[in-house]
Amino acid sequence: MIRKLLTTHIDxxxxxxxxxYLSVGGYESSKxxxxxxxxxxxxxxxxxxxxxxxxxxxxxxxxxxxFIPKTDKPKYLICNADEGEPGTFKDRLLxxxxxxxxxxxxxxxxxxxxxxxxxxxxxxEFMKGLDIVEVAVNEAYAAGLLGKNIQGSGYDFELxxxxxxxxxxxxxxxxxxxxxxxxxxxPRLKPPFPAVSGLYSCPTVVNNVETFCNVPHIIQMTxxxxxxxxxxxxxxxxxxxxxxxxxxxxxYEVEMGTPMKELIYDIxxxxxxxxxxxxxxxxxxxxxxxxxxxxxxxxxxxxxxxSLKSMLGSGAVIIMSEEADxxxxxxxxxxxxxxxxxxxxxxxxEGTHWVKDILHKxxxxxxxxxxxxxxxxxxxxxxxxxxxxPLADACVMAVRPTMQKFKEEFAKRLQPVEKPTxxxxxxxxxx
Amino acid sequence: MxxxxxxDSETRFQKLIPQFPNKRSLILPCxxxxxxxxxxxxxxxxxxxxxxxxNPVSLAHVHGVATFYTxxxxxxxxxxxxxxxxxxxxxxxxxxxxxxxxxxxxxxxKGQTSKDKLFTVDEVQCLGACGFGxxxxxxxxxxxxxxxxxxxxxxxxxxxxx
Numbered sequence: 035m036i037r038k039l040l041t042t043h044i045d046x047x048x049x050x051x052x053x054x055y056l057s058v059g060g061y062e063s064s065k066x067x068x069x070x071x072x073x074x075x076x077x078x079x080x081x082x083x084x085x086x087x088x089x090x091x092x093x094x095x096x097x098x099x100x101f102i103p104k105t106d107k108p109k110y111l112i113c114n115a116d117e118g119e120p121g122t123f124k125d126r127l128l129x130x131x132x133x134x135x136x137x138x139x140x141x142x143x144x145x146x147x148x149x150x151x152x153x154x155x156x157x158x159e160f161m162k163g164l165d166i167v168e169v170a171v172n173e174a175y176a177a178g179l180l181g182k183n184i185q186g187s188g189y190d191f192e193l194x195x196x197x198x199x200x201x202x203x204x205x206x207x208x209x210x211x212x213x214x215x216x217x218x219x220x221p222r223l224k225p226p227f228p229a230v231s232g233l234y235s236c237p238t239v240v241n242n243v244e245t246f247c248n249v250p251h252i253i254q255m256t257x258x259x260x261x262x263x264x265x266x267x268x269x270x271x272x273x274x275x276x277x278x279x280x281x282x283x284x285x286y287e288v289e290m291g292t293p294m295k296e297l298i299y300d301i302x303x304x305x306x307x308x309x310x311x312x313x314x315x316x317x318x319x320x321x322x323x324x325x326x327x328x329x330x331x332x333x334x335x336x337x338x339x340x341s342l343k344s345m346l347g348s349g350a351v352i353i354m355s356e357e358a359d360x361x362x363x364x365x366x367x368x369x370x371x372x373x374x375x376x377x378x379x380x381x382x383x384e385g386t387h388w389v390k391d392i393l394h395k396x397x398x399x400x401x402x403x404x405x406x407x408x409x410x411x412x413x414x415x416x417x418x419x420x421x422x423x424p425l426a427d428a429c430v431m432a433v434r435p436t437m438q439k440f441k442e443e444f445a446k447r448l449q450p451v452e453k454p455t456x457x458x459x460x461x462x463x464x465x
Numbered sequence: 466m467x468x469x470x471x472x473d474s475e476t477r478f479q480k481l482i483p484q485f486p487n488k489r490s491l492i493l494p495c496x497x498x499x500x501x502x503x504x505x506x507x508x509x510x511x512x513x514x515x516x517x518x519x520n521p522v523s524l525a526h527v528h529g530v531a532t533f534y535t536x537x538x539x540x541x542x543x544x545x546x547x548x549x550x551x552x553x554x555x556x557x558x559x560x561x562x563x564x565x566x567x568x569x570x571x572x573x574x575k576g577q578t579s580k581d582k583l584f585t586v587d588e589v590q591c592l593g594a595c596g597f598g599x600x601x602x603x604x605x606x607x608x609x610x611x612x613x614x615x616x617x618x619x620x621x622x623x624x625x626x627x
Binding site (some may be wrong): 117151213 | 552
């Protein structure tokens with residue numbers, strides 16, 4: 035049985051309204067958190083639940099909150115709604131359909147870390163979502179669910195919305211903080227981590243939309259009960275955004291640990307045009323590709339995907355049938371990372387661009403075996419901590435495993451290496 | 466006359482001020498207000514933003530920010546800005562045929578604006594609507610599950626409105 039938490043009422047046409055959210059028990063969890071629980075109890079409950087961040091890194095949420103120091107400095111809470119990884123489109127659904135669940139999750143998190151000012155940093159292109167969230171925030175203020183003395187608890191929390199302006203790198207939390215401070219979205223050197231020195235040099239927690247949306251459910255059902263869903267090390271449900279060559283692409287909430295085969299063939303209706311499965315990118319474009327054989331043994335949880343040397347990442351599953359041109363798709367991903375590099379670090383700025391150019395050469399039939407070797411050589415200089423943030427690593431992970439696992443597909447496009455011609459023998463002029 | 470916010474933008478600007486303890490945070494929203502007012506961000510507008518926000522925000526800083534982000538148009542665009550997603554999921558769903566159709570129909574190449582200033586065509590990296598590809602963003606609206614026939618109809622409708 036597929037158990038749903040977040041999307042139980044999502045098909046209701048008014049799911050985004052306060053009226054509907056209240057009718058299904060909305061804001062009861064924040065009432066409990068604000069009026070009954072202590073910050074320590076909230077953090078412990080979230081820790082017990084085993085909730086891991088749903089943005090990509092999968093860091094335990096309760097631990098992240100517990101890193102916030104007890105100081106007199108203001109603390110900030112930021113919702114990272116800057117969804118931009120190719121293949122990832124799940125947060126948009128939550129923003130547009132369940133904005134009050136997000137707001138409630140943020141209110142509970144705010145109490146947990148003693149924060150009185152939060153921001154929702156939302157991807158600039160999501161203009162519809164931005165309007166919906168704005169209305170929801172206004173509704174929450176008017177109903178006393180945000181602002182001063184929330185739900186009669188004596189706790190104050192202000193929430194503002196901030197629009198991104200088209201930079202994928204701002205999904206990286208320190209780049210997002212820079213952007214929110216009115217700067218270029220350049221990732222920061224760490225440490226210090228945002229928990230110690232984040233927005234305006236104050237302690238800051240940044241969590242993904244889906245992460246916040248899980249929080250009211252944890253408080254409602256307790257961490258112990260939440261932990262019973264999913265697998266032992268990957269508790270809860272997960273929103274998987276499925277795209278590519280499947281009959282029914284879309285966003286599906288399933289328990290962690292669901293077999294990938296079930297997701298592709300039962301839930302998404304199988305491969306488009308009844309073709310064979312060739313490959314799957316399991317967690318957003320930066321997660322290394324899986325062959326069809328690997329996909330058939332994978333389950334949708336952090337550990338299973340990691341055992342196949344890939345990542346569950348942002349929960350974006352990109353399906354490719356035997357009809358997919360993997361040289362072209364790899365080139366498109368390299369083009370993305372080249373375009374989105376912030377330019378701070380040389381291995382990323384130059385490397386992503388160079389890899390893209392070489393892949394272009396290969397895709398138009400002008401590449402050689404030497405070009406393949408050059409990409410491998412370049413990628414070794416782009417990964418493993420040579421840059422401030424992992425964008426260069428992401429580019430490598432999107433490119434190299436595909437070239438290795440589907441070597442023959444790339445080899446078909448290569449020109450033979452020209453052999454050097456032998457120098458002409460000089461003939462003595464004896465005439 | 467030098468640039469200044471429209472009355473609506475001025476109202477929005479005043480509402481923004483108390484939301485941020487550091488006024489540098491106003492730069493990105495102000496650039497959006499500028500773009501709402503005149504369709505793109507230019508030198509005069511950026512100077513105006515620097516002046517309105519005041520010290521320590523300089524024109525150079527505003528310029529540095531504006532040029533980093535792709536959503537700020539640094540030159541005028543057409544009344545309808547057509548941005549077609551070309552990344553992996555949309556590509557797998559057939560986005561190339563959409564770009565081809567739009568360029569052919571409007572007789573434009575990617576990045577160009579029509580002579581009547583009605584349309585600008587661009588390819589973008591990812592619109593975050595991957596399950597509904599091919600996708601195009603035209604001004605504030607997403608057009609999903611496109612086919613060459615559907616985009617043809619959309620262009621005709623926009624042409625009539627223009």
